[in-house]
Amino acid sequence: MPLYEYLCEDCAGIFEVVRPIREAPEPQPCPECDEDCERVMPSSFSAYIMRQGYPRRIPDKGTYWHLGQEVTYLPKQARPYEHPQVTKHREKEPLSTQDYTDLVDRKIAERRLAREDRRKERELKRDRIANRGREFKPQPQPQKRD
Ligand SMILES: [Zn+2]
Numbered sequence: 346m347p348l349y350e351y352l353c354e355d356c357a358g359i360f361e362v363v364r365p366i367r368e369a370p371e372p373q374p375c376p377e378c379d380e381d382c383e384r385v386m387p388s389s390f391s392a393y394i395m396r397q398g399y400p401r402r403i404p405d406k407g408t409y410w411h412l413g414q415e416v417t418y419l420p421k422q423a424r425p426y427e428h429p430q431v432t433k434h435r436e437k438e439p440l441s442t443q444d445y446t447d448l449v450d451r452k453i454a455e456r457r458l459a460r461e462d463r464r465k466e467r468e469l470k471r472d473r474i475a476n477r478g479r480e481f482k483p484q485p486q487p488q489k490r491d
Contacts, residue, residue, distance in 0.1 A: 351375075351382040358403035359385060377403055462487075 346363045353360065353375035360382075362373050372381035402408070408415050416430040440448065465487055 349373075350385050352385045353378065353380055353382045353403060355380050356403055358401045358405060360403040375403065 346365055347369070348361050348363050349369050350359050350361055351373045352358075356375055356377050358377075360376055364373075369384060372383060374380065375382050402415075408417055409419055414428075414431045416428050418430075469485070469487065
């Protein structure tokens with residue numbers, strides 16, 4: 346059964362109820378004051394009850410709701426739509442000494458191969474220029490490396 350959200354205007358708060366789809370549009374009694382409450386869409390929270398900028402939830406555990414997720418404190422400093430408890434910052438694992446050595450070796454090898462390629466290219470070009478005007482000879486093709 347899906348989860349629906351209802352707003353109690355008397356308590357100024359939002360609470361969740363799991364109920365069948367066909368019952369969702371019907372009013373739901375508030376868990377705190379028993380008043381009938383209308384369903385609200387999650388996207389309309391901000392139009393309703395805010396506590397320090399965050400929607401207030403019933404039961405009120407003193408927590409805050411950030412983009413539909415419960416957080417225990419308000420971020421002191423955060424970009425919009427981010428919260429340290431919600432937004433996972435993927436931290437890069439530092440490279441081990443061996444991995445670092447391998448990486449450097451690989452880079453050096455790559456550069457050496459690139460240098461080799463450029464050298465061959467230059468030689469080819471020089472040959473083409475030297476052969477210009479002579480009878481046509483197929484030029485050696487650069488060999489493909491595996
Ligand atoms: Zn209420």
